[in-house]
Amino acid sequence: VTCAAVVPAAGRGERLGTREAKALCLVGGVPLFVHALRSLGASGRLSAGMVVGPPQRCEAMAAAVRAARLDVGWDVVPGGATRQDSVGRGLRDLASDVDVVLVHDAARPFVPVEVVRRVVDAVGAGADAVVPVVPVADTVKQVDGAVVVATPDRSRLRQVQTPQGFRRSVLEAAYTAAAASGAPGQPASDDATLVERAGGQVVVVPGDPLAFKVTGPLDLVLAEALARQHG
Amino acid sequence: VTCAAVVPAAGRGERLGTREAKALCLVGGVPLFVHALRSLGASGRLSAGMVVGPPQRCEAMAAAVRAARLDVGWDVVPGGATRQDSVGRGLRDLASDVDVVLVHDAARPFVPVEVVRRVVDAVGAGADAVVPVVPVADTVKQVDGAVVVATPDRSRLRQVQTPQGFRRSVLEAAYTAAAASGAPGQPASDDATLVERAGGQVVVVPGDPLAFKVTGPLDLVLAEALARQHG
Numbered sequence: 001v002t003c004a005a006v007v008p009a010a011g012r013g014e015r016l017g018t019r020e021a022k023a024l025c026l027v028g029g030v031p032l033f034v035h036a037l038r039s040l041g042a043s044g045r046l047s048a049g050m051v052v053g054p055p056q057r058c059e060a061m062a063a064a065v066r067a068a069r070l071d072v073g074w075d076v077v078p079g080g081a082t083r084q085d086s087v088g089r090g091l092r093d094l095a096s097d098v099d100v101v102l103v104h105d106a107a108r109p110f111v112p113v114e115v116v117r118r119v120v121d122a123v124g125a126g127a128d129a130v131v132p133v134v135p136v137a138d139t140v141k142q143v144d145g146a147v148v149v150a151t152p153d154r155s156r157l158r159q160v161q162t163p164q165g166f167r168r169s170v171l172e173a174a175y176t177a178a179a180a181s182g183a184p185g186q187p188a189s190d191d192a193t194l195v196e197r198a199g200g201q202v203v204v205v206p207g208d209p210l211a212f213k214v215t216g217p218l219d220l221v222l223a224e225a226l227a228r229q230h231g
Numbered sequence: 232v233t234c235a236a237v238v239p240a241a242g243r244g245e246r247l248g249t250r251e252a253k254a255l256c257l258v259g260g261v262p263l264f265v266h267a268l269r270s271l272g273a274s275g276r277l278s279a280g281m282v283v284g285p286p287q288r289c290e291a292m293a294a295a296v297r298a299a300r301l302d303v304g305w306d307v308v309p310g311g312a313t314r315q316d317s318v319g320r321g322l323r324d325l326a327s328d329v330d331v332v333l334v335h336d337a338a339r340p341f342v343p344v345e346v347v348r349r350v351v352d353a354v355g356a357g358a359d360a361v362v363p364v365v366p367v368a369d370t371v372k373q374v375d376g377a378v379v380v381a382t383p384d385r386s387r388l389r390q391v392q393t394p395q396g397f398r399r400s401v402l403e404a405a406y407t408a409a410a411a412s413g414a415p416g417q418p419a420s421d422d423a424t425l426v427e428r429a430g431g432q433v434v435v436v437p438g439d440p441l442a443f444k445v446t447g448p449l450d451l452v453l454a455e456a457l458a459r460q461h462g
Contacts (some may be wrong), residue, residue, distance in 0.1 A: 092407075096413040131379070140371060142387050143435055144387070146436075159371060160371065160372050194383060204372070210449065213368060224456070
């Protein structure tokens with residue numbers, strides 16, 4: 001297989017409380033998204049990648065990519081208003097020989113190579129769409145306003161991480177279908193959901209706690225502590 | 232209201248990979264459960280509390296409580312085989328004038344006082360059962376084996392933390408009903424679920440990321456970093 005990655009990195013990170021784009025927040029002196037690119041590339045499974053950044057920060061991101069001297073060639077392109085727009089933008093420019101696409105959150109800096117490999121290899125073995133998952137740590141409840149209406153059986157729930165892997169044609173078709181439908185209802189919180197809505201099958205492989213997403217200030221404390229530990 | 236806390240602390244912490252009981256793991260030089268007791272007591276809402284520990288470690292836990300010189304009086308009693316048994320054991324020995332009960336995981340060391348107060352005050356204002364919640368950070372999927380069968384609308388899901396607060400009579404009735412039913416189906420992963428099963432209403436109040444639960448090694452890295460920051 002020929003595998004490329006799309007890394008949406010245009011998020012503003014409101015929950016982090018920073019003015020800087022989240023992807024450019026420094027962790028151990030290195031921008032968050034550069035950690036993510038390095039972790040993906042270390043898998044040895046990628047031929048190329050697209051980072052989709054905030055339009056006004058693409059220059060800075062391209063400079064950070066050059067400074068990091070990564071093994072994989074990464075292009076930085078300007079993103080859209082939503083995560084879905086940004087991933088769609090990244091898909092548009094992939095080389096024609098790419099047949100497997102990973103989509104990875106820029107805010108998951110430390111995804112282990114084993115997770116990346118499991119995802120790519122499961123697509124290579126024939127799956128249309130693959131997501132890495134971990135058990136749900138806290139009890140999850142469904143609410144209506146301030147009232148609990150259900151407690152779903154936790155043993156059947158999984159927290160979904162990235163990279164999510166797709167046969168390219170499947171992901172492109174899902175994005176085309178989502179655009180055509182005018183995105184009714186809730187926006188999809190991940191890419192696999194678009195494949196599910198298009199009727200495709202999504203399978204799970206084991207993720208890893210280290211593939212956590214930096215969302216709030218506490219995640220940044222953890223990321224800094226890990227960056228210090230691992231040098 | 233007269234409010235007491237029950238803190239189940241008999242878990243073995245397999246996911247931490249330690250041999251010691253999880254509650255006795257040191258964070259910043261202090262056992263995990265002592266942080267939890269201190270955080271609860273700092274709310275100023277507690278009259279007393281019961282820690283339910285592993286039978287062979289109750290001596291050590293009582294010594295740690297004495298050494299910490301906490302403002303609230305905490306008894307340490309031996310727990311049962313399951314979390315549910317342990318909470319039931321703690322409930323048995325509460326003073327007769329207690330009318331509000333908090334149940335708090337020993338493995339949530341840094342719950343902010345505001346969260347504790349919100350929970351107690353909501354019960355004081357008339358709620359039967361109250362749980363603190365935060366938004367779900369990752370997409371959650373429902374699986375059947377290795378296949379995704381649904382992606383519940385994330386905007387309706389909440390991650391549940393502790394302390395959970397209850398009118399004492401409501402929690403006791405829920406525990407009695409659970410014991411009588413012989414606990415069919417899935418074991419409840421939190422106490423509010425028992426109230427829901429007994430037909431009671433559970434309401435939510437805002438939790439806080441700092442009320443996270445120490446489950447795996449990464450959580451311990453975060454807890455250590457926070458213990459260093461906050462002295």
